[in-house]
Amino acid sequence: MVDLTTFDQNSVGNPNNNIFGLPFSEDDSRLIILPIPWEVTVSFGSGTARAAEQIMNASLQVDLFDPTYPEGWKEGFYMKEIDKKLLLKSDYLRKEAELYIDYISKGEVVGDNQFMCRTLREVNEGGHFLNDWVYQQSKAVLDSGKLVCLLGGDHSTPLGYMKAIAEKHGEFGIIQIDAHCDLRESYEGFTYSHASIMFNMLNEIPQMKKLVQFGIRDYSLGEHNFIQENKERVRTYFDQEIRVRQYEGETFRQIVDEVVSQLPEKVYISFDIDGLDPKLCPSTGTPVQGGFETEQVFYLFDKMTKAGKKIIGFDLSEVSTSENAWDANVGARVLFKLCNLMVASNPA
Numbered sequence: 398m399v400d401l402t403t404f405d406q407n408s409v410g411n412p413n414n415n416i417f418g419l420p421f422s423e424d425d426s427r428l429i430i431l432p433i434p435w436e437v438t439v440s441f442g443s444g445t446a447r448a449a450e451q452i453m454n455a456s457l458q459v460d461l462f463d464p465t466y467p468e469g470w471k472e473g474f475y476m477k478e479i480d481k482k483l484l485l486k487s488d489y490l491r492k493e494a495e496l497y498i499d500y501i502s503k504g505e506v507v508g509d510n511q512f513m514c515r516t517l518r519e520v521n522e523g524g525h526f527l528n529d530w531v532y533q534q535s536k537a538v539l540d541s542g543k544l545v546c547l548l549g550g551d552h553s554t555p556l557g558y559m560k561a562i563a564e565k566h567g568e569f570g571i572i573q574i575d576a577h578c579d580l581r582e583s584y585e586g587f588t589y590s591h592a593s594i595m596f597n598m599l600n601e602i603p604q605m606k607k608l609v610q611f612g613i614r615d616y617s618l619g620e621h622n623f624i625q626e627n628k629e630r631v632r633t634y635f636d637q638e639i640r641v642r643q644y645e646g647e648t649f650r651q652i653v654d655e656v657v658s659q660l661p662e663k664v665y666i667s668f669d670i671d672g673l674d675p676k677l678c679p680s681t682g683t684p685v686q687g688g689f690e691t692e693q694v695f696y697l698f699d700k701m702t703k704a705g706k707k708i709i710g711f712d713l714s715e716v717s718t719s720e721n722a723w724d725a726n727v728g729a730r731v732l733f734k735l736c737n738l739m740v741a742s743n744p745a
Contacts, residue, residue, distance in 0.1 A: 398425065399420055399421055399422075399425045399473065401420075401471060404420050406461040406462070406470075409457070410456070410457030410458065410459070411457075412457060415474075415475050415476060416430060416453055416456050416474055416475065416476040416732075417456045417457070417459055417461065417470065417474060417729075417733060418456070418457050419461075419470060419473065419474055419475075421473040421474065421475050422475065423475045423477065425473050425475075426472075426473030426474060426475035426543070427472040427473045427474075427543060427544055427740055427745065428472065428473065428474050428475070428543065428544040428545070428546065428736055428739055428740055429475055429476075429477060429538045429543050429544070429545045429546075430474065430475065430476040430477065430545075430546055430547075430548050430732075430736070431477055431531070431534055431535055431538065431545055431546065431547050431548065431558070432449030432476060432477065432479050432480075432548045432550075433449075433483070433527075433531060433547060433548065433549050433550040433554040433555075434446045434447065434449060434479055434480065434483055434484035434487055434550060435483065435484075435487045435527055435549070435550040435551060435553070435554050436487060436491060436550060436551040436591075436682075437487055437490040437491050437494050437520060437523055437524070437527075437551075437553075437587075438494055438520070438524075438551065438553055438584070438585070438587045438589070438590040438591050438592075439491075439551050439591055439682045439683075440498065440584070440585065440590075440591070440592065440682075440683065443491070443682065443717065444680060444682075444717035444718050445549060445550050445551045445681075445682060445714070445715055445716060445717050446484060446487050446488070446491070446550060446551075447484075447718055448548070448549065448550065448716040448717065448718055448724075448725065448728065449476065449479055449548050449550075450479060451716075451718035451722065451724075451725035451728075452548065452716060452718075452725050452728045452729045452732060453476060454725065455722065455725040455726045455728070455729040456729040456732070456733070458726070458729070459729050459730055459733050463733070463734065463737050465695075465699060465737070466737035466738065466740075466741045469736065469737030469738075469740050469741055470733075470736075470737065472740045472745070474736045476548070483527075483530065486523065486526075490519065490520055490523045493516045493519060493520060494516070494520050494587070496513075496516065497513055497516045497517060497520065497585075497586075498585060500513050501513075501585065501586070507586065517586050517587075520587055521586075521587060521588050521589070524553065524587065524588055524589030524590075525589070527553070527554065527557070527589070528556050528557040528560075528589060529557060530557065531547070531554060531555070531556070531557030531558050532557030532558070532560050532561050533557075534557075535547070535557065535558040535561040535562075536561040536564070539561055539562075539565050544710075544739055544740065544743055545558070545710070546710060546711050546712065546713075546735065546736070546739060547710075547711075547712040547713070547714075548712070548713055548714075548732065549712060549713065549714030549715065549716070550714055551591040551682065551714060551715060552575075552579060552591040552592075552594050552667075552669050552712075552714040552715055553589050553590060553591040553593070553594055554712065554714060555594065555667065555712035555714070556589065556594060556597055556598060556601070558710065558712065559598055559602055559605070559665065559710075560601070560602060562665060562709055562710045563602050563604035563605065564604075565709075566604075566663050566709045567604055567663075568604050568605075568606050568661065568663065569604060569605060569606065569661060569663040569664065569665055569709055570605070570606055570607035570608070570609065570659075570660045570661040570663065570664050570665070571595075571598070571605060571607070571608045571609065571664070571665045571666075571667055572609050572611060572656075572660060572664055572665075572666055572667070572697075572701070573595065573608060573609065573610045573611065573667045573669070574611055574612060574666070574667070574668045574669060574672035574673075574689070574694055575610065575611075575612065575613060575667070575669040575671065575672045576612065576613065576614050576615050576636075576669070576671040576672055576683070576684075576685040576687070576688060577592065577613065577615050577616060577669070577671070577683065577685075578595065578610060578613055578616040578617075578620040578623075578624070578633065579591070579592055579593060579594045579595040579596070579669075580593075580595050580596045580599075580616075580619075580620040580623050580624070580631075581593050581596060581617065581619065581620060582596055582619075591682075591714075591715075594667075595608060595610075595667075596623075599627070599630060599631070605630075606630065606661055607630060607631075607632070607659060607660065607661055608630060608631045608632070609632050609633075609634070609656060609659045609660055610631070610632070610633040610634065611634045611639075611656060611672070611697065612634065612635075612636050612639065612672045612687075612688060612689055613633050613634070613635050613636060614635065614636035614637065614685050614686075614687045614688070615683070615685045632659050634652070634656060636687045636688065639652055640687075649693065649696070650700075653696065653697050653700050654700065656697065657697070657700050657701050657704050657706065658704075660701065660706055662705070662706065662707060663706075663707050663709045664701060664706045664707065664708055664709065665708075665709055665710045665711065666698070666708060666710070666711035666712075666735065666738075667711070667712050667714075668694075668711060668712065668713045668714070668731065668735065669714050669715045670713065670714065670715045670716045670724070670727070670728060670731065671683060671684055671685065671688070671715050672688055672689060672694070673688050673689050673690070673691060673694070673727070674687070674688040674689060674690060675688060677690075677691065677727045678715075678716065678717075678724050678727060678728075679723065679724065680717040680718065680723075680724045681715050681716065681717050681724065682715055682717055683715075691727070691730070691731060691734075695734055698734075698735075698738055702738065702741065702742055706742075707742055707743070708738055708739050708742035708743070709743075710739075711735050711738075711739060713728065713731060713732055713735060716728035
């Protein structure tokens with residue numbers, strides 16, 4: 398155990414310490430943050446692969462007093478070192494994917510170009526590699542008896558972690574905060590695309606019994622049809638639906654209570670930062686007008702815990718730092734809230 402008697406939580410964050418300036422080692426921490434520097438298949442803006450480093454820097458400005466969970470940080474949060482080899486692999490495959498996306502966007506036939514065929518194969522092999530790497534890393538932490546969460550990277554990153562969570566906890570549900578459905582099959586030819594994470598999860602994780610999507614506002618006809626055909630496992634609360642219901646007299650509380658009622662006892666949170674209003678995350682890869690304030694999402698999470706839902710894991714993805722530090726600043730505060738929520742939902 399760490400002796401906190403000499404640690405001043407009101408002081409400036411110490412850059413020699415770990416995330417949020419906390420004086421915990423990995424061994425002393427209850428919650429381990431696994432950073433995944435990967436953004437191979439992003440289809441518009443980039444910068445998410447280096448989010449963890451920027452969020453670490455921004456986290457030193459986060460005050461440790463959370464009025465909802467004032468003692469949470471004392472259980473210990475620790476972010477593992479960023480794997481530089483994984484980042485280099487992401488950078489290489491990202492360049493390959495960019496050439497491929499540019500090629501197919503012009504209507505060219507992949508089969509006519511041997512280089513593009515090889516590129517597609519390499520990117521898809523990279524997706525398999527990532528999923529296995531994340532699974533092994535997260536499973537090792539879970540097997541040690543600690544809590545673990547994932548910090549992306551793009552939204553393709555958590556599939557292996559979700560599989561490890563499913564093995565440990567059995568049946569569970571997912572609450573997805575996102576501007577997009579991410580229900581596309583093999584988007585742009587990439588099997589493990591950031592736009593396919595929920596499609597792959599539904600296909601590969603049978604323990605996942607209910608996916609509840611909240612705030613979706615940019616999606617394809619194919620995704621819309623998929624939702625209509627899979628109503629037993631998928632319930633999507635579109636941004637437009639939420640707003641119209643409020644315009645016609647329903648309160649946000651009533652809608653949130655309905656959302657919470659859709660979830661099983663064990664819940665995994667998948668938080669794509671573009672689910673927020675883009676003024677809060679302007680550099681994210683695929684920003685869309687509309688979206689939530691952070692306090693609206695935190696309200697939903699609070700109602701989940703008050704309803705007795707157990708938070709068994711979470712990922713935070715698509716925080717891009719390519720243009721300004723504001724995104725990392727917001728990302729660090731969202732991460733702190735999620736960490737506090739996680740330990741509070743899993744009392745030692």
